[in-house]
Amino acid sequence: MNEQPTPTLAVLLRRSGLVFVPEQSQDTLPESYLRAVDIKLAELGYAVSARLRARLARLPIAELTRLQGWLWNELAEHVGGDQQHQPLFRDFPRDIPRDTFDLWMRKVLSHFLQAEGQPCLFCGNTSTTHVLSPCLHVVCDQCFDGSNYSACPVCEHPVDTPSPFFKPRAPAALPAERVTFKLLDAGTDIDSQARELFVSFCARKQVLSPSDKDDFKTLIHDLGARVLAWLPEEIPVRENVAEIFGALFQRCEPQAVLPVARGYLSTATDVLRLIAVYSGADPALAAQPQFKPVSLHTPSGRFWGRMAEIIRSSAAHSRHDEVSVHLRVHRFKVARLKRPLRRALLALLEGFHPDGLVEDMLRHRSYWVWLGEFLHPHEYADRFPNVARAFAVVRKKAPDGTPAPAFAGYSSRLETAARSHDMEGLKQLLLQRPGEFARRYDHALRLAGDDARARQELVEAFTGCCGEFSTPVLLTLLSHLPKRLQRAGLRMYWPKGGTAKGVSGPDERAVLSPDDVAPSVRAIELELLRRFASKPAFEDFLIDEELKHIPVPFNERTASPSAVALPRGARVQIPEGKTFRLFLHWCRPEQGGVPTDIDLSVGFYTADWTYAGLCSFSQLRFAAPSGAPIAVSSGDLRDAPFPDGASEFVDVDRVLALAQGLRYAVMVVNNYAGLPFSSLERAFAGLMLRDDVQGKHFDPRTVELKFALQGDNGIFLPLAIDLRDSTLHWLDTYSKGELELNTVQSSNEAISKICPEMMEYFASGVRASMYDLALLHAAARGSRVTVRGPVPRVFIRGPGEDAAAFHLRLRKDLGSTPATRLDVRGSEPLFAALYRGDVTLPPGSAAYALFREQVTPTLSASDLLS
Structure with missing residues (x-):
């Protein structure tokens, strides 16, 4: 291992469990040193292989100590074990108030009526009240258990814990769990492993997931110009091209990168993506989020203002509550483009086909109108006339104000042919762009309708150019086309964006003919087998x-960054006899972070998706008629100051839930107030499977899933658990929700629609x-x-x-x-x-x-x- 661990080593550790330790010839260390490493890593659920252990045994003591610290830090962050995870009720899941409404009333009365120096409102004792700082609430240590609370019992905000109200507690013990440890092994050649991973990213034929993209960018930034020698002849995904060269332009001199980059940039959109990455923006070119402050009128009287604060409105003392309205714009903050770089980019654009340049720029017109303010194409109109013409069309006028000439591109001609049912013209246009042909094949067959000859010609054209379609598209069609022999229960759409918001609707499409589907599927299968046969064989x-x-991953751009690369729609069998412990952790930024309240809730539903109840801040215990808790919440923390943040937990007893006739438990993460998920310093959630619910609240060894929160929506529905089948359905979808005050109740309509529809969609085999x-x-x-x-x-x-x-x-x-x-x-x-x-x-x-x-x-x- 190098003197200072590099980001590349951290990527290889997280992804493959490889630790690079040089073989040394010095004497073997005592077993006690190695046992200490074993114990430390076992706390996170990891164990070392015999080969790695042998190499660790020959390290100098100082090097072993440093390596152990680095391993623990990296792996702890990977599974979420690097945070304190102190919930509101420190004794969770024990000693959770049974009556949430009674607790709420005591909080309200304490807030309004309890004053310093007066006897307690509830027990009448004197000298038992304490003033907490900085909220200044007065609390009684006889009526509120200071040994159980970690924040103010009244407002649930973090306060100074040295107050005598908070009683010390012994550190929680490690739970008694049956653990399957993840193996760490010794790596051999760092350069070889890094190059193999980098090339595999370049070879991907679909957009990288956020986790993969982060690792890809880490490799590029860490290795710099070295990756230029590793580039394959072809990089199928254009966003990956932008990630590589945009990052290299940031790190290296443009003249060293540009000659190589020219061979991979073939369209105006490639150049636009490159500038986006160079400027620190997303090459996906989706609309960028902006937040506009808006004032909302709220009651401002003393009583109503106080009530607004108690019911968790941020507008307690003013007539107008300022909230951030989420807008989306097609522009990004452009980095400084020096004159030589601008000329080089304009020269690249000038080298493209004039009509193709215009059409490509029109696809992202708003971005190019904005970018023209920084490229100044009019200054070089004589030198780059095609670029000047393209910008005139995009802007709808020339620099002198004259109207731009009319332009009809490929997309316009394609839509015209489709609307007029010109099947021959449509076929010829589709053959020009095989990717477009594959995506529109189903639609084209439906447009042909009863024209058997037109359909036959489409099928022959499709099967004839199967070799030009991408592998992910072929695999999608291999599952999709056989399902089109009959109408589906519903259709799901996946709009482009930073997060997944599955949109559904009835399937009103005409079914396809078996005579068209069978030869198409046969051709796809043979083409896939041919492609895979070219890869190394195994007996x-x-x-x-x-x-x-x-499911095979799709739409990975919107996948939540996760410790386990679980594709959306996956169904995971959960071992019986375990308690489900759902967790949430978030932290607002160090600078400029307003108080932020995110809530973890679990909604319960019957077999027909009738809402049956919930466990959340508004109902800390969801119990059976006997009083036995089906689910227990660790309490609501209403802010997460930097650097500690805040954590919440909910335990779910599957057996007891089933006995009450419940079928589904849905994990819901609501942005109740404050910053959106994407603006937080960190925010993640997940699921633990616990044998022992006592001891440490967060046990990294038992983390089955851990995923990041992202995007700007108010409601996140990561997963639903089928309690009867003990199956976890990974949904990974967001819903817009309200500006603030999102709860399970306010989201119930979205939950009871999205969850069953997504589960039905993925169970249909269409993917x-x-x-x-x-x-x-x-x-x-x-x-x-x-x-x-x-x-x-x-x-x-x-x-x-x-x-x-x-x-x-x-x-x-x-x-x-x-x-x-x-x-x-x-x-x-x-x-x-x-x-x-x-x-x-x-x-x-x-x-x-x-x-x-x-x-x-x-x-x-x-x-x-x-």
Whole structure:
């Protein structure tokens, strides 16, 4: 390991569990030193391999100490264990008030009537009240348990804890848990691993998820110009091109980067994305958020103002409450563009086809109108006339004020052909752009209607250019087209943006003909098998059947950054006998952060999605008629000052919930007041599976999911739990909500619509699963396939059996033999697609693992689409 750990080493540690420690020849350290490392890492749920342990044993003591500290810091941040996680009620889940309304009334009366030096309103004792700072509320240590509270019992804001009201408590013990540890292994060649990861990002054929994008940018910024030598000939995703060269322009001299960049920039949008990244903006070119202060009228009288404060309105003492209205604009703050760089960018634009340049700029007209203020194209009109013409069209007038000439581009001609049902013209236009053809194929077949000849020509054109479609698009169509033989229960739309807001509607499309779908699907399958056959072959494939419930990632731009790369729509089986502990942590910025209140709630619903109750700040205990708690909240903290932040928890008893006829528990994160999620210093939430609910509130070893909060919406619906099937449905979707005061009750209409619709959509099979994708790879590249399921079974390719026939047997589950045992140790390298990485694979194996555990993954889900 280097003297100072680099960001690249941190990326490789988080993603693959690799620790790079040089082999040294000095004497072995005493076992007690290594045991101390084991104990420290075990607190986070990690263990070291025998190979890594042997290398650690030969490090100098100072180096081992430093390495242990670095490992703990990086891994603790990864799973959320680097924060204090002190909830409002320190004794949670015990000693939570049973009557939330009674607690609220005591808070109101204390706020209005309890004064310093007077007997307590409730118990009448004297000398038991304390004035808390800075809120100045007077609280009685007989009526409010100071050993249980971590903040003011009245306003629930953080206060100075040295007050005599707060009684000391012994540190909570580590819970008694059954833990599956994640393995850390010794890395070999840092440069090789970094290059392999960088190239895999470049080879992706769909947009990177936020977590992948962060790691990609980290590599570029850390390694700098070194990555120029690693660039592949083709980078399919244009946003990745922008990320690379925009970051390099920030780090390196433009003249060293521009000659290489020219070979990867082929459209005006490429240049626009490059400038966006160079300016620190998102290359997705989605509308950028802005927040405009708006005053809302509220009662200002003393009584109503006080009541407004108690009911958690931020407008307690004024007639107008200033809130931030969320706007979206198509512009970004442009970084300084020096004259040589501006000329170089204009020269790039001038080199594109004149009409293509205009059409491409019109796709992002608002951005180009804004960017023209910084590029000053009119200054170089004689030198770059095509660019000057394009900006005139975009601005709808020339610099002298004369109207710009009319322009009809590809999109306009395509829409005209579609509206007029000119099928021949439409087909010819689609053939010019295969990507557009693939996306519009379903629509084109419907436009052809009863014209069998037109449909046949479309099918022939489609099958003839399958080789030009991207792999993710082909895989999407492979699942989509067979479902179009009948109408779906509903349609889901995924608008472009920074977060996912699934929009639904009835399926009013005409169904497709089997005569059109069958040859199309056949051509897609053969093309995918052909592509995957070009990748390295493996004799053996090991595939987990549980991957049937994990969709192939799509729309990853909107995926929440997560410690586990769980695709939206995934269904995860939860072990029975565990308590679900949901957690939330957030922290406002150090500078300029207004008080921010985010709430963690759980809504409960019956089998038909009838609302049955909730557990939240407004109802701390959701109980059965017997009084037994179905769910318990740790209390509501109404601000999260820097640097400690605030944490909230909710425990859910699955068995008791089922006994009361409940079917679904929905985790809801509401932005009640203050800054949006994206403006916070940090904000994350997740799920722990606990055997022992006592002891430390947050146990990193038991974290099943941990994900970041993002975007500017008021309501986040990360997951729903099917209590009957003990299945977690990962929804990862946002709802706009209100400007403030979002609660489960106010969001109930959105929850009871979005959750069942998304669950129905993903259960329909309209999206390909990781199991489907793994079978395609196995049929194209393998000879023997072991499927792990309730009954493990082995498929062996027959003599002369081609990939398509083998794939059909794998899909139909035909011709297998039971697997008597599963022992892959000591065999040749194999390909493994695993739900849980709970096996030891031979060296040199290629592995995808949703939950890493013992496996060091070499592949991500997106790598299988490359």
